[in-house]
Amino acid sequence: MEYRENPMFGRRVFFLNPPLSVENSVIPVLKDKEYEVYIIREYNTAKPILRNHDNAICFIFVDDVLSMDAWYNFIKSFENDPSLQSIFLGVLSIKAKPKEQERFMMNLKLPGGFVILEKQMNNNAETIEGILNINGARGVRKCIRLELDDSNDVNGYFTNGTMLYSFRLVNISELGFAAMVPAKMGAIFQPGKVIPNVSITMKRFSFVCSIVVYKASMVKGSVLVVAMLHPETSAVVKKKIHDFLYDTLELRHRIVLENIARDMTDYNVRVRAEGEEEEIAEAEEIEESEISPAVEGEETAETSEKVENAAADSSS
Numbered sequence: 001m002e003y004r005e006n007p008m009f010g011r012r013v014f015f016l017n018p019p020l021s022v023e024n025s026v027i028p029v030l031k032d033k034e035y036e037v038y039i040i041r042e043y044n045t046a047k048p049i050l051r052n053h054d055n056a057i058c059f060i061f062v063d064d065v066l067s068m069d070a071w072y073n074f075i076k077s078f079e080n081d082p083s084l085q086s087i088f089l090g091v092l093s094i095k096a097k098p099k100e101q102e103r104f105m106m107n108l109k110l111p112g113g114f115v116i117l118e119k120q121m122n123n124n125a126e127t128i129e130g131i132l133n134i135n136g137a138r139g140v141r142k143c144i145r146l147e148l149d150d151s152n153d154v155n156g157y158f159t160n161g162t163m164l165y166s167f168r169l170v171n172i173s174e175l176g177f178a179a180m181v182p183a184k185m186g187a188i189f190q191p192g193k194v195i196p197n198v199s200i201t202m203k204r205f206s207f208v209c210s211i212v213v214y215k216a217s218m219v220k221g222s223v224l225v226v227a228m229l230h231p232e233t234s235a236v237v238k239k240k241i242h243d244f245l246y247d248t249l250e251l252r253h254r255i256v257l258e259n260i261a262r263d264m265t266d267y268n269v270r271v272r273a274e275g276e277e278e279e280i281a282e283a284e285e286i287e288e289s290e291i292s293p294a295v296e297g298e299e300t301a302e303t304s305e306k307v308e309n310a311a312a313d314s315s316s
Contacts, residue, residue, distance in 0.1 A: 010139025014058040016040045017065055025121035034143040038253050044262040050087050057088040063095055070267040075108050145173040146245045157199045174238045176228035186223040189216045202244045207237045
């Protein structure tokens, strides 16, 4: 079983229903620091998405869309769903009252805490990053690695003597990449060797760099090469890799959103301590104690008149 508190490969970070202040000022800071961050805008797509991401952490903004009671029930329901029990949840709010905050913290499992957002966005970014670090969101690797599977979107080229060689990358990060190369090229990729002027194409992105071979091993008749970018690789090249990674991850996320089955559960129920359930009304029922004095007076006069008439009938 993966380490629950600090997974080896970190945690994907989701923001459900984030306000614009978080979307524009907090999330970009986290991405710049190599957190794998996604936005979920609709609560009924959250559970289906999170079921595909074990050990993820999700911050939920609870000030709108659903009532505070409905958000409470939504979060509480994670505890009873085995497919969601590895998800770490946190709550974000601007206007939650102390009693509401206490209710969430005392009765729900919130490893991500209950964060009251400040007007100063820099403070919010620091607070949320601190929570992510406590929960091992970056893991051991400390940077995002994009798995390319069988995609041909990312390829490398280099020359050796008069020959031009090409190879296909299987993953890439700002630190380096892994690639499959034909067995006949294996002798070129010796551990510790520096290979200059390697050209990498990533769809519309491309760059030239030097690489240092970290290791090479035979895999199913080909050579799996793990290479690190040379320490002198420019910030411009690293920025191109960074942008490509996030563009690709965001595209994959959008494709999942377009095709996912939505959660049709109605969370607008209030669960009482004794286990009873009642629908949360749009307007709360008027309690007897809230009847206006004028109405109460009219009812009293009407009742007295009926009593007097009944007494008169009885005496006659």
